Amino acid sequence: MKIDHSQPLEYGTEQNKMNILGFWIFLGAEIMLFGTLFASYFTLENRIGSGPSGADIFEITPIIIETFLLLTSSFTIGLAIHAMRLGRQKAMLTFFGITLVLGLAFLSVEIYEFFHYVHVGAGLQTSAFSAILLTTLGTHGAHVTFGLLWGLGIILQIKKRGLTVETTNKSFIFSLYWHFLDVVWIFIFSFIYLKGLM
Amino acid sequence: MEFFERFAIPHPSPAIYASMVAIGLTVIAIIAGLTYFKKWGYIWREWLTTVDHKRIGIMYLISALLMLFRGGVDAIMMRSQLAVPGNTLLDAQHYNEIFTTHGIVMILFMAMPFIIALMNFVVPLQIGARDVAFPRLNALSFWLFFFAAMLFNISFVVGGSPDAGWTSYFPLAGNEHSPHVGTNYYMIAIQIAGLGTLMTGINFIVTILKMRAPGMTLMKMPMFTWSALITNVIIVFAFPVLTIALAMGTMDRLFGTHFFSIDNGGMDMLWANLFWVWGHPEVYILILPAFGIYSEVISTFARRNLYGYKSMVASMVIISLFSFLVWVHHFFTMGQGAFVNSIFSVTTMAIAVPTGIKIFNWLFTLWKGKIVMTTPMLYSMLFIPIFTIGGVTGVMLGMSAADYQYHNTMFLVAHFHLVIIPGVVFAMLAGLTYWWPKMFGFMLNERIGKWAAWLIAVGTCVAFFPMFISGLDGQARRMYTYSEATGFGFWNMLSFIGAGILAIGFVLIVYNIYYSTRYATRDIGADPWDARTLEWATHSPVPEYNFAITPEVNSSEALWDEKKKGHKLFKGSYQEIHMPSKSGVPFIMSAIFFVFGFAMIFSLWILAIVSLLGIFACLIHRSFEQDHGYHISVKEIEETEAKMGGAKG
Numbered sequence A: 001m002k003i004d005h006s007q008p009l010e011y012g013t014e015q016n017k018m019n020i021l022g023f024w025i026f027l028g029a030e031i032m033l034f035g036t037l038f039a040s041y042f043t044l045e046n047r048i049g050s051g052p053s054g055a056d057i058f059e060i061t062p063i064i065i066e067t068f069l070l071l072t073s074s075f076t077i078g079l080a081i082h083a084m085r086l087g088r089q090k091a092m093l094t095f096f097g098i099t100l101v102l103g104l105a106f107l108s109v110e111i112y113e114f115f116h117y118v119h120v121g122a123g124l125q126t127s128a129f130s131a132i133l134l135t136t137l138g139t140h141g142a143h144v145t146f147g148l149l150w151g152l153g154i155i156l157q158i159k160k161r162g163l164t165v166e167t168t169n170k171s172f173i174f175s176l177y178w179h180f181l182d183v184v185w186i187f188i189f190s191f192i193y194l195k196g197l198m
Numbered sequence B: 001m002e003f004f005e006r007f008a009i010p011h012p013s014p015a016i017y018a019s020m021v022a023i024g025l026t027v028i029a030i031i032a033g034l035t036y037f038k039k040w041g042y043i044w045r046e047w048l049t050t051v052d053h054k055r056i057g058i059m060y061l062i063s064a065l066l067m068l069f070r071g072g073v074d075a076i077m078m079r080s081q082l083a084v085p086g087n088t089l090l091d092a093q094h095y096n097e098i099f100t101t102h103g104i105v106m107i108l109f110m111a112m113p114f115i116i117a118l119m120n121f122v123v124p125l126q127i128g129a130r131d132v133a134f135p136r137l138n139a140l141s142f143w144l145f146f147f148a149a150m151l152f153n154i155s156f157v158v159g160g161s162p163d164a165g166w167t168s169y170f171p172l173a174g175n176e177h178s179p180h181v182g183t184n185y186y187m188i189a190i191q192i193a194g195l196g197t198l199m200t201g202i203n204f205i206v207t208i209l210k211m212r213a214p215g216m217t218l219m220k221m222p223m224f225t226w227s228a229l230i231t232n233v234i235i236v237f238a239f240p241v242l243t244i245a246l247a248m249g250t251m252d253r254l255f256g257t258h259f260f261s262i263d264n265g266g267m268d269m270l271w272a273n274l275f276w277v278w279g280h281p282e283v284y285i286l287i288l289p290a291f292g293i294y295s296e297v298i299s300t301f302a303r304r305n306l307y308g309y310k311s312m313v314a315s316m317v318i319i320s321l322f323s324f325l326v327w328v329h330h331f332f333t334m335g336q337g338a339f340v341n342s343i344f345s346v347t348t349m350a351i352a353v354p355t356g357i358k359i360f361n362w363l364f365t366l367w368k369g370k371i372v373m374t375t376p377m378l379y380s381m382l383f384i385p386i387f388t389i390g391g392v393t394g395v396m397l398g399m400s401a402a403d404y405q406y407h408n409t410m411f412l413v414a415h416f417h418l419v420i421i422p423g424v425v426f427a428m429l430a431g432l433t434y435w436w437p438k439m440f441g442f443m444l445n446e447r448i449g450k451w452a453a454w455l456i457a458v459g460t461c462v463a464f465f466p467m468f469i470s471g472l473d474g475q476a477r478r479m480y481t482y483s484e485a486t487g488f489g490f491w492n493m494l495s496f497i498g499a500g501i502l503a504i505g506f507v508l509i510v511y512n513i514y515y516s517t518r519y520a521t522r523d524i525g526a527d528p529w530d531a532r533t534l535e536w537a538t539h540s541p542v543p544e545y546n547f548a549i550t551p552e553v554n555s556s557e558a559l560w561d562e563k564k565k566g567h568k569l570f571k572g573s574y575q576e577i578h579m580p581s582k583s584g585v586p587f588i589m590s591a592i593f594f595v596f597g598f599a600m601i602f603s604l605w606i607l608a609i610v611s612l613l614g615i616f617a618c619l620i621h622r623s624f625e626q627d628h629g630y631h632i633s634v635k636e637i638e639e640t641e642a643k644m645g646g647a648k649g
C-alpha cells in the first residue's frame, strides 16, 4: 500500500481519497432523502385531521436541550478529528467518546419527546401531520442511533489498532456524517419546531 | 394452519399452479444439476463471492435476460387477452396483476440491470482501470438487486402479485382497495433493489472521477463513460426520493399511517408527485446509457469520430437537469390547474431539444462515414426513426391541453413503448452484440443477429403503431377487455401479431447465443470490430486484471490513435498488480435482506427483527475485518499474457 505522507493520514492512500469522495456523494443522496422528507412535511403540515397541530404539541424545553446536546457533539467530533491530525490518540478517543455520550443523551431526550407526542394524542396513526412529523424526526433519530453504533465500532478499532490509514479514514468519514446530522437537525429545529411554534 | 393461510394465493388459477410446479422443478433441476456435476464449489468461488466487475456485469446480464423473459411472458399474455373482443383468457384481477408486474419487471428488473450490466463490464475497461472504486460494494449492489428480483417474483405464487399498476397510485394501492399482500411486495422488493442501485450510483461516480487512466481528462472520456457518469448522478439524486415514497407507502400499508389515504389529512397526490419526481428521471436513467452505446456503435461502424462531442456532453448535462423539472406531465389531468400545467408543458417540450441535438449529431456522424452494417449498427439505424416517432408523440403528450385526450389511453402506451423499446432495448441488444466478444471471446452470429434485429424492429412497429389509432379512438389502457362494438378488435389483433413477431425475434437471440457458443470461432483477436476505445486494447476475454500495464491516453479514441497515429498506449514494464479479495458477505447479507423483506411483507415481526440483526452483524463484520486484497506477481502476469496470445503493448 502506497502512503502519501504529504497528506493527512486519512487522505493517505488512493483508496482513502475515494472513500471520502464516495461518502460526500452519499451525503448528496442523504440531502435528497431529507429534502424529500421536508418537502412532504411542508405539504402535510396543516393536514392534521382530527388530531393536534404542531403548535399544540411542541414543547420548547426538550427541543432546546436536544439542540444544545447535538450542536456540542458536532463541536467535540471536530476536536476529535483535530486531535487525530496531531496524532494524539488519547485526546482523540476522549473527544470521540464525549461525542457519542452527547449523542446518546440527545437520543434519550428524543425518545422522551416521542413518548410525549404519543401521550398527548399525536401517534403515528393519528393524522398525516403526526405521521410525517414522527417519520422525519424518526429518520434523523435512526441516523443518530446508527451513528452511535458505528462510532463505537470505530473507537474499538482505534483502541486495538491505533491511528492507521484505515482507522483515521473511518473516523474522518464518521465526522462528516456526524456534522451532516447536525446540519439536518438545524433544519428540523428551524423549519419544524420554530415554524410550528410561531 | 391459520398461520399458513396468509401465504395462499388470493385468486388462484391453473396458470399459477402451473408456474408453481415450473418454479419447483427448475429449482430442483438447478440443485440436482449443480450437485451432479459437482459445481457447488465452482459457483461459490467464481461467482457468488466474486467482486470482479466483469463477472458482476455478466451476472447482471444473465439476470436481466431472465427477467426479460418473465416480462415478455406477461406481455404475450396481455396481448393474447386483448387480441379479440370479449376474450375470457384472463379475468380482470389477473389482468391487473399482469400489467403491474410487467411494468415493474421490465423497468426495474430488466432495463435497470441491463444498463448496469453493461456499465459494470465496460466502464472500468473504457477508462483503463483495474476495477470499480468499491468492488465489494459493487457485489453487494448486485446481490441486493438479485434477491429483490427473486422476492418480487415469488409474489406470483406466494401471497399474490401486486395489482395497482407499476405506478401504484394511492388510494388504489392502500389497504382498503388492495387488501392482499401484493402491494407490500411492490413496496419492499423495489426498496431493496433501490438500495443496490443507489450504491451503484455512488460507486460509478467515484470510479469515473478518480480511476481514469493517465491522460484521460474528463473531455477525453469515451461517450459511453460520459453517459454512465451522468446517469449515475441522476441515480444518486433521484433514488432517495423513491426510497422515501416507498417507505411512506410501506408505513401506510403495514403500520396504518395516513400519508396517502383520503381520511385523517392524508394526501393521495403526494404519492403521485413523489413517484414521478423519481419516475421521470428514471426514464432518463434508462435512456442516457443507451445514447452512450449508440454513440460508441455509430462512430465505430461509421469509421469516424463522433460528430459534436462537446454538444453531446452538454445535451446530456441539460437533459439530466431538466429531467427533474417535468414530472407533472404524468398527471396533467389530476387537478393542478392551467398555470402549473403550462409551466410543465414548456419544460417537457424543452427537453426534446437536447434529445434532438443528439439525433442530429448521430446523423452527422453517419453523413461522411464509411458505414459498415453490422448487427449493432443495424440496431442503431433502426433506433433512429422509431425512437423519433416515439419522441415526437411524447411532445404531443406534453401539450397539457391535448393530453386530456391522450392521457390514460393506448396512445400513451404506444408513446412510451416506442421510446423505451428502440431507446433502451435495441441499445442493450446492440451493446450486448457489440461487447459480447469482449465478454466471452467469440462473436455472435451476424446472420442470425440481423434477422433478430429486423424481426424485433418490425414486431415493435406492428405491435405499437396500431395503439396510436385505437388510443385516439378512445381505447383506455389497463382495461382487460372491450366489446366488439368499439371497433378496437382489428387494431388489437394487429398488436397481437406484432407481439408474436417480437417474441420470435427474442427467441432467435437466445438461439443465436446457443448457436454461436457452439460454432463460433474463438480466434477473434482483441479488436474484432476495428473499434476505437480502450476496452478493445486488452485481450478477449479480458484477463482478471484488465490491463497488464496501465494505458496512457491522449484522446477519447485512444486505441484508434494507436492504430492510426502511432500513439503508444502501453509504456513501461509489468508491475505487481494489487487486486481486491473475494467475499461471501455481500451474498449472505443480501440473502438475509431477502428474508427481512419477506418477513416485512407478511408482517412476521419476529423474523423481521432477527433478520435485521443479521444484517447488522454483516455490517459489523465488514467494519472490523481487515482485508488488504492480494497481489498478482509479475511472473503470473507474464504467463497469463503469453497464454492469451502475446503481450499487449
Ligand code: HEM
Binding pocket: B167, B283, B284, B286, B287, B329, B330, B331, B348, B349, B351, B352, B355, B390, B391, B392, B394, B395, B397, B398, B399, B403, B406, B407, B408, B412, B415, B416, B419, B420, B423, B424
Ligand atoms: C422526447 C422526449 C419525451 C417527451 C416529451 C415525453 C413526454 C411524455 C409525457 C407527456 C407522458 C405522460 C403522458 C400521459 O400520461 O398522458 C409520458 C409518459 C411516459 N414516458 Fe415519455 N416523453 C419523452 C421521452 C421518453 C423516454 C425517452 C422514455 C423512456 C425511455 C419515456 C417513457 C415514458 C413512460 C414510461 C411513460 C408512461 C408512464 C406511465 O404512465 O405508466 N418517455 N412521456
Ligand SMILES: [Cu+2]
Binding pocket: B279, B280, B283, B326, B327, B329, B330
Ligand atoms: Cu415523464
